[in-house]
Amino acid sequence: MRSHTVTRMLAAAVATGLLLGVTPAYAFSDITDKGQAAIIQSLQDKGLIQGVTADKFAPNAKLTNAQAVQLIVDAIGLDAAKKKTDAPGWFVSVPQTAWYVPALKTALERGVTIDGTWNANANPTRQQFAKLLYLGLLQKGNYAKVSKYTPIADAKQIASKNRVAVEYLLLTKIATLDGKKNFRPTNAITRMEAAQMIYAAERMVNKSYASSGTATVTYKVENVDPEFNKVTLTRTNLPGNGYGLKIRRVDFVSDSEAVVIYEAIDPKPGSANIVYPATAVVYVPVVYDVTVKAQ
Structure with a gap:
């Protein structure tokens, strides 16, 4: 299911402090919530995430676009498409030897639309990550469609092109609102927030x-x-x-x-x-x- 070798993943992780990869099982000292620790342990056991050091996960650090694509492709289990979608024009400027390119190519070939000029090191917002995850899920099966809308306090901050994706993740309980019913769509998604969504999405795909x-x-x-x-x-x-x-x-x-x-x-x-x-x-x-x- 993984599109590159463990050696390359570990090398990339050392160089860039990635969320993604295969690591031995251990507890992170900067995660004290039992529920979050269980999620991280589960994803770590499946080789989907790792810490920034042997002892730190950095749950509040921002995810990058490259990490987001790799994480979604690996967790959902996307593979090469039989009928491939043409790559967008900006793809020619992506370094073809970069560690994330196989996952990026797979996502694009499977029809996961990534708008605009893509920057691997930029930080996706919560609504942008939701859109990518939603599109990835659609490539794996005909899951339940959005049939009702959730009251979201900051719904006006959600771009119209991302609204269905956010609603879908809320409907399927892949994502949740905070105590004030806010989704915080324009905030950069953190490593822990991404891990929580991926944990729920992976369970839905592989139940x-x-x-x-x-x-x-x-x-x-x-x-x-x-x-x-x-x-x-x-x-x-x-x-x-x-x-x-x-x-x-x-x-x-x-x-x-x-x-x-x-x-x-x-x-x-x-x-x-x-x-x-x-x-x-x-x-x-x-x-x-x-x-x-x-x-």
Whole structure:
């Protein structure tokens, strides 16, 4: 999934203090919040982030455009497109040997639009990062569309071209508002803020839940009409005939959360030739954020 070698990544990280790369597992002394520490640990274990030193993550430091593109491409798992989009005119001025070029080319080829003259070392705002992340997610699947709008106190500061992206990330809980209902769209996004969004986005793209034994179930949410999302569950590691999947129920645990409960079906003795569906579908109103859980 990664487009360059670990050696190059580590070399670039030493030279520029990048957020991105593969590092050994360790705790950062400048992150004291348990929730943030858990997020950083998860992303670090997957080789998506690293600190600026062995002991410091610099959570409040600003992200760069180069780091943003690399992080999104790696976390979402974008790869080269079969039908490539032409590169914008400004791409010819980008040093072709730069560490971030493979990820930048992949993003552009997959249709992730980057407006204007791109500066690798400039700092994207929160709304600009939201737009890039939103476009990246669209390349991976037909996720739920924006069907309702969130009251945002500083909505007037969000550029019209970025509004749908911000609303989408809020709807899917990839992004959140602060205590005063502000998104702070014109603020430069920090390393911790980017990590939090990427953590949620990566989970949405790569969701899988294990039931008893070795059964693994993945799911995706697709918007099918203004009222309902289609939730498709797939059992991905069928060991043979007679193994399948059933949806038992949907629990509406709050006004905005729904949990789809499933059961992995294994063959009974002497019935291995019975075929059970490996996928199951349920429809959930669009107002609910969907998660999936084994019975």
